[in-house]
Amino acid sequence: MSLAAELERALHYPLGDQLPPPGRATELRPGVKWLRMQLPFALDHINLWLLRDRFQGREGWTVVDCCIDRPESRALWQQLFEHELDGLPVLRVVVTHMHPDHIGLAHWLCERWSTPEHECRLWISAADYQTARYGCEVVNSFGGERLAQYFRSHGMTDPDHLEQIRHRKSYYRNLVPAVPPSYARLIDGQQLTIGGQAWRCIAGWGHAPEHMALHCEQLGILISGDMVLPRISTNVSVYEMEPEADALTLFLGSIDRFKPLPADTLVLPSHGKPFTGLHTRIQQLHDHHRDRLAEVMAAAHEKPVSAHDVLPVLFKRPLDLHQTTFALGESVAHLHRLWHGGQLRRERDGEGIWRFAPV
C-alpha cells in the first residue's frame, strides 16, 4: 500500500465512496448540501456547499465557493438551481479564497441572484477580494516578465519555459473573467449567522492571502476550504509578489488554529470527500512537511541548492511546465522556512540564482 493510501486509512469517510451525482447534491445534515463539479486540471474536481439560509428576512440559500467560469460549470449550476434550492433564491455567495476554482463564477452567481430588492453579495476576506480584483483587472497580473525573472532567480533556466511564462498573460482572467464590483468582508473570528446557526470564520495563511474556513459548532462541521485536505497536501508557495515570504511557517501555524475544534468534527474539504479525523490529518501534514524539510536540508548539506535543484527531492514524479510553476513555488516555501528558521543562509551566485547552504 502506498504511503498516501496508508495515511488516508487513518481518516474516516462517513459517506464511504458516495459522491454527489453531477448537477445534484448530497444532503449531509438538514440544510447542508454537498455539490461537486469537474475541473479541467490535474486536480480534477472541486466540492461546493449549499447552506439553507434566512437572511434579512428572506428564505433562501448561501452558496460556499463557485467553481471556475466555463460553460460546463454554469450548466451544472442551472441544474442545481432547478433541483436543489426548493424553489428558493441564492441570497449570498461566500468564497473561502481567491483561487479560480473557488471564485470563478462568483460574479455570475451574484448577478444572477440579485434583484432590485436584494443584492446577492459576495462574502470574502479583504486580502483575497483585492487580490482577485488585481488578478482579473491587471494585464499580466500572474505571469509575464516579472514572474519569469523570479523563476529564473530560483534556478529555472530553460529558455523555452521562461519564454512560455513571459507570454502567460491572462492565466487568471481566463478562469475568472470578472469579480463582483463590491463585497462583504469576512474577518477572522467573525460569526456569520446562516439559517439561524452561527458559523465562525477561521483565517488561514500560506495557501492564499487570507483564506477563510467556516466552523459551525452546533452542527459539528468545519468547511475547511483548501487548508485541510484529506488526500493531498495543500499547495504552499512563495511567488514573486512577496518574494521573501515564509509561506510554509504561516501554513503550519494556520492549521494548528483548527486544533481546539472537537475531535468528531465533520470536515468538508474543497477536494476529496467529507471526513472525520481532523487532528490526525493536522498531525500527518506536520509530519509530511517535517520529512520534506529534512530531505531539503540533507540536499543542502551536499552542495548549496537552488529551489530548482530541490524539485526532484520534493516531487518524485515528472512535472510539466504548469506543474513545475506550482512545484517551484513550493520548493521556495520549503527553503524559506529553513532560511527564516536560521538553518539555511542564502546567497546569489554569479548567474543571479539564489543558492541556499547550511548556516
Ligand SMILES: [Zn+2]
Ligand atoms: Zn486554493
